[in-house]
Amino acid sequence: METDIASNNRASIQERLGDRSIVLVGLMGAGKTTVGRRVATLLSLPFVDSDAEIEQVSTMSVPELFEAYGEPEFRALEARVIARLAQEGPQVIATGGGAFMNAETRSLLADSAVTVWLKADLDTLMERVGRRGDRPLLKAENPRQVMQDLMAVRYPVYGEADVTVQSRAVKREVVAAEVIQAIEEYLSERSER
Secondary structure, three states, rough: OHHHHHHHHHHHHHHHHHOEEEEEEEOOOOOOOHHHHHHEEEEEEEEEEHHHHHHHHHHOOOHHHHHHHHHHHHHHHHHHHHOOOHHHOEEEEOOOOOHHHHHHHHHHHHHHEEEEEEEEHHHHHHHHHHOOOOOHHHOOOOOHHHHHHHHHHHHHHHHOOEEEEEEOOOOHHHHHHHHHHHHHHHHHHHHOO
16 A cells, blocks of 8 residues: 555655655654665655764764764764755765754755654664664663653754654654645645745
8 A cells, every 4th residue: 555655655755855855853763774775666766864974974883973073063073964965855864863863954954855754752763673682862870761861852842843643663665745735735734835
């Protein structure tokens, strides 16, 4: 069914996107990369993960960058990489959890992308991030509290995204289809204005 949704709307979405990208934002564990890859496939668009791009440019992993240079320097590099990627659209871009917190990045993306917040509840996020031990911000005594604190600060900002889709314990194809449907509705509303 989700393939049918994409097939019927792919050309329409691509036409209305023009040279804008689709940018997925949200906390670590929200599914930006896995859902983003699926959305890109369904819409026949290239996919790029900003963290992977940062690692390629710097020849260091994200945890190594955090350790060597600290979060502020990492965020500055992240903003530059996302600014470059956003100009290379149309494509689907999965961003790091803190990328959308940068006001300049949000402003740039408002002009060059359709932003999609993959919103997930605390239990879903913790279950997913527990599978990987390489999350620099969660190297703390109480990772669940860190995640709650991040949600409190970041969710109001993520709420500025063009569309919001609930990420939850379902197959990524389901969420990808919902992302495509939300983008279709958003682009339709914008074209009617």
